[in-house]
Each structure stands twice: as C-alpha cells, then as structure tokens.
Amino acid sequence: xxxxxEACTGCGKCFPYCPVEAILWHKKDKEEGSTKPYAEIVRDExxxxxxxxxxxxxxxxxxxxxxxxxxxxxxxxxxDPFHEHKGTNVPGRGTEEMKTNEVTGRFRDGYIGVGLEFxxxxxxxxxxxxxxxxxxxxxxxxxxEPLNPLTQLIENPETGELKKDxxxxxxxxxxxxxIAPFERAQEIFEAIKEIGxxxxxxxxxxxISKVSPDGTIPVVQGAEKAGIRCSVxxxxxxxxxxxxxxx
Ligand code: SF4
Ligand code: SF4
Numbered sequence: 069x070x071x072x073x074e075a076c077t078g079c080g081k082c083f084p085y086c087p088v089e090a091i092l093w094h095k096k097d098k099e100e101g102s103t104k105p106y107a108e109i110v111r112d113e114x115x116x117x118x119x120x121x122x123x124x125x126x127x128x129x130x131x132x133x134x135x136x137x138x139x140x141x142x143x144x145x146x147x148d149p150f151h152e153h154k155g156t157n158v159p160g161r162g163t164e165e166m167k168t169n170e171v172t173g174r175f176r177d178g179y180i181g182v183g184l185e186f187x188x189x190x191x192x193x194x195x196x197x198x199x200x201x202x203x204x205x206x207x208x209x210x211x212x213e214p215l216n217p218l219t220q221l222i223e224n225p226e227t228g229e230l231k232k233d234x235x236x237x238x239x240x241x242x243x244x245x246x247i248a249p250f251e252r253a254q255e256i257f258e259a260i261k262e263i264g265x266x267x268x269x270x271x272x273x274x275x276i277s278k279v280s281p282d283g284t285i286p287v288v289q290g291a292e293k294a295g296i297r298c299s300v301x302x303x304x305x306x307x308x309x310x311x312x313x314x315x
Pocket of ligand 1: 069086091113116
C-alpha cells in the first residue's frame with residue numbers, strides 16, 4: 069500500500085484506520101519548503117492489511133493498492149482476511165477455523181491442539197519472532213500442523229528454521245500450531261513459559277480439547293497447574309462441518 073503524495077491533501081481521515089500506526093502525518097513538506105501537509109505509509113511497518121484502502125475514507129483516492137512480490141506478499145496473506153495463502157487456500161493466520169469452529173475432526177481423544185498466536189492489532193509481529201517457537205517445538209519432536217501457513221514457510225524441517233528471506237516480514241498476527249498427545253501437555257506448558265521470555269511481542273496460547281463426559285476439560289486443569297490462567301471459550305455447531313475422519 070502507498071499514498072500518492074500529489075493527490076494527498078493531508079486531511080488525516082485515514083490515520084485512525086491503520087491497526088499498526090504505519091501512516092505518518094507530515095504537517096508540511098520540509099524538502100520543498102511547502103506548507104502542504106501530506107500522509108505517508110512507512111513501508112517497513114505496514115502489514116498490508118488493506119484496511120486503509122478498503123475503508124474508502126480518502127476523499128481524493130490517494131491511497132493506492134499494489135501487486136506485491138515475494139516475500140512482501142506474505143504480509144497481505146497473514147494480515148488481510150480476504151486474501152488466501154497460496155499453499156493452503158485458506159485466508160488468515162492459521163488453519164481453517166482452528167480455534168472456535170473446528171470443522172476438520174483433527175482433535176481425537178487423548179490429544180490436544182495447541183496454538184500460539186503471535187501479534188495483535190496495534191502490535192503485529194515479525195515472522196522471525198515466530199521462528200523461536202517453531203524451532204523449540206521441532207526440537208521437542210512435536211509435529212507442526214502441515215496445513216498451517218507458517219509451517220509451510222519452514223526451510224529446514226530438522227530444525228524448524230524459516231526461509232531466511234521471510235524473517236523480517238511484519239504481519240498483523242501469525243499462529244504456530246500443532247497437535248500433541250495429552251500426556252505431553254505439562255512439558256509443552258513449561259516450554260511455552262520459557263519461550264515467552266524470548267519473544268519481543270505479545271502472544272496468547274490456544275488450547276483445543278474435547279470436553280470429558282463429566283463436563284471437565286483436563287487440559288485446562290493441567291494449564292492452571294502450570295501457572296497458566298485459562299479463559300474458556302467454546303462454540304457448539306449443529307449440522308455444520310465436514311464428516312469426521314476415523315483413524
Ligand atoms: S495497509 Fe494496513 S498496515 Fe498498511 S498502512 Fe494501510 S491500514 Fe496500515
Ligand atoms: S485520507 Fe487521503 S488525503 Fe487524507 S491524509 Fe489520508 S491519504 Fe491523504
């Protein structure tokens with residue numbers, strides 16, 4: 069995304085729409101000594117979410133969309149929910165409906181789904197930060213979700229290292245995902261607490277689990293034992309989703 073300086077009047081209407089404050093307001097053009105104000109998108113900070121463009125608030129149509137090349141195109145794929153990842157054909161940050169509307173039947177008895185959601189509107193994340201978690205989980209022998217767009221950016225499956233040219237790409241949010249046997253939950257919680265001290269952005273932990281017949285959710289008890297406070301969210305889908313697979 070970029071702003072055509074000639075067309076921009078510096079009215080400021082677009083500023084509140086940027087979730088990462090990447091639009092700068094210049095009160096006057098210092099180079100040319102003009103007093104004409106104008107706005108500028110800081111290219112390295114922009115996550116290509118398209119919000120400023122799609123909001124249609126610019127009175128002079130000065131905000132311009134552009135075709136993005138690799139690796140910058142990843143910013144849009146992770147940050148604009150209307151843009152699909154080429155490798156997964158799913159828009160957004162993780163696998164399809166991974167958190168609240170699980171429709172794939174992946175989470176079987178005795179297993180938990182784990183997601184680490186890096187970044188948020190107002191903060192964002194460089195993909196290099198997510199690599200710290202990817203490497204740790206690979207070292208632990210955990211199998212990262214193959215249909216997750218971050219997993220597909222891994223260059224070395226033995227170490228979890230991402231492709232070098234994607235590390236500095238900034239996105240609104242990205243999710244590290246995997247499924248693990250329930251008995252490894254405590255070990256995973258301890259690793260996440262350690263990873264937390266190395267990450268230079270916000271992240272939250274998603275735990276996906278079946279509810280026991282008695283109404284309890286054992287993984288929540290396990291997390292709280294490890295000092296991780298859980299907020300339980302759930303959705304009940306009737307007649308939605310795809311047929312479950314049986315293995
Ligand atoms: S595309 Fe998104 S991140 Fe970039 S300037 Fe516009 S609103 Fe901000
Ligand atoms: S809304 Fe348009 S004219 Fe106003 S500051 Fe933003 S880009 Fe410039």
